[in-house]
Amino acid sequence: MPKKGIGKIWLDALYCTIFSIIVSGILYFILINATVLNPFTKAFKDFSFTDVYYSKLFHEPKGVNDIIIINIKQSDRLTIALAIDKVSKQKPKAIGLDILFKEKKNSYIDSILKRTLQKNRNIITPYFFDKDTIIKNHDYFNNGDEKLGYININLKKQDGVIRDFVGVRKMPNVAYSFSTQIALTSGYIKNENTLKRLEDELPINYIGNENSFLTYDIEEILENKPIPAIKDAIVLFGYLGTPTANIYDVEDKHFTPLNTKIAGRSLPDMYGIVIHANIVKMLTEDNFVKKIPSFITYSIAIACCFLGIFLGLKIFKRSPLLFDLLIKIIQLVVSIVLLYITLLLLKFNIYIYITPILVLTLFGLEMIIFYIHMLTYIKKRFKWESHLLN
Numbered sequence: 001m002p003k004k005g006i007g008k009i010w011l012d013a014l015y016c017t018i019f020s021i022i023v024s025g026i027l028y029f030i031l032i033n034a035t036v037l038n039p040f041t042k043a044f045k046d047f048s049f050t051d052v053y054y055s056k057l058f059h060e061p062k063g064v065n066d067i068i069i070i071n072i073k074q075s076d077r078l079t080i081a082l083a084i085d086k087v088s089k090q091k092p093k094a095i096g097l098d099i100l101f102k103e104k105k106n107s108y109i110d111s112i113l114k115r116t117l118q119k120n121r122n123i124i125t126p127y128f129f130d131k132d133t134i135i136k137n138h139d140y141f142n143n144g145d146e147k148l149g150y151i152n153i154n155l156k157k158q159d160g161v162i163r164d165f166v167g168v169r170k171m172p173n174v175a176y177s178f179s180t181q182i183a184l185t186s187g188y189i190k191n192e193n194t195l196k197r198l199e200d201e202l203p204i205n206y207i208g209n210e211n212s213f214l215t216y217d218i219e220e221i222l223e224n225k226p227i228p229a230i231k232d233a234i235v236l237f238g239y240l241g242t243p244t245a246n247i248y249d250v251e252d253k254h255f256t257p258l259n260t261k262i263a264g265r266s267l268p269d270m271y272g273i274v275i276h277a278n279i280v281k282m283l284t285e286d287n288f289v290k291k292i293p294s295f296i297t298y299s300i301a302i303a304c305c306f307l308g309i310f311l312g313l314k315i316f317k318r319s320p321l322l323f324d325l326l327i328k329i330i331q332l333v334v335s336i337v338l339l340y341i342t343l344l345l346l347k348f349n350i351y352i353y354i355t356p357i358l359v360l361t362l363f364g365l366e367m368i369i370f371y372i373h374m375l376t377y378i379k380k381r382f383k384w385e386s387h388l389l390n
Contacts, residue, residue: 010310010389012371016367019082053257064277070087071218078109083221087221090227090231095236097126098126117146124149126148127153129152149176149180162200167195179276203291203351208258209270239273256269289349290351305364309367312330315327
């Protein structure tokens, strides 16, 4: 006796969606766990469609006057101490040092550096997590009351493209990132809700590379007269290459979405201190990127997959030949529309992880023909009636 037919195309679309999700899950599991595919998997994880946003089509770099970066180059400790002292006399809101003094060297010069660090209460010094170890300044330079911030950006993928950061870490004591501590010291973060929000991994709202900030070589600070822009600004001491902005100097340089080469990157594009400057600017302006929760993203992915399959099945029901002619065009249009919507949302500081939506929708459209073959086999083998094949 023939089984009850499924009757309506929407039910076939639902079955095909479930079929697509199961098959894509199996393929994803194989892709992640197959050792031979590790290089491909790593490259895929390191790519984001939202990097396209930072092309000139969507993103225009902005100029910043209230955050100043001073390139320390390969300067010795005495030069750095004198530059810090000169900057501090010009009354900036905060001074961030992306410099570590891990051991003592010359006693006399170290004593000058120590006095400079300890007499200025708005200086933020760095440390970083190396697995379970904390690397920071030698105890000689600390007085127990210094302001510290960890310079790890997102605490996870330091060798990949830097897209996200974690501003507050519970370990179990509260630890602030370098950028968070700077924003706190300069008085821009006053709300506990903001600090609570910084416990999550958040996208970095990049405004530009070092050209977007006021930058000075350390020699300029020591040789020039007082710089009016320093007053009430945030001043960051860090490495910007020797000479400044040397593209082949990759010390403390990282890949970011602002890299001019979206794929096949060969050289990192941004120094660590510039990444911190971008985060500080985001914090001081409370200009966060709102990240759509994962469960909403995957719900949208399933809904888009279902709608795409439903449309594809409707076309197939009308004309299999028309389906064969149109399916690739539909996939192309869907790709363009979804990517454009994603980039447009990012322009309004709303971030959605587009990859599962795009991949599952396109994969679902591709699986329609396999579902139809499977349905044809089931119909012949088990006498299953289908409205789609009638």
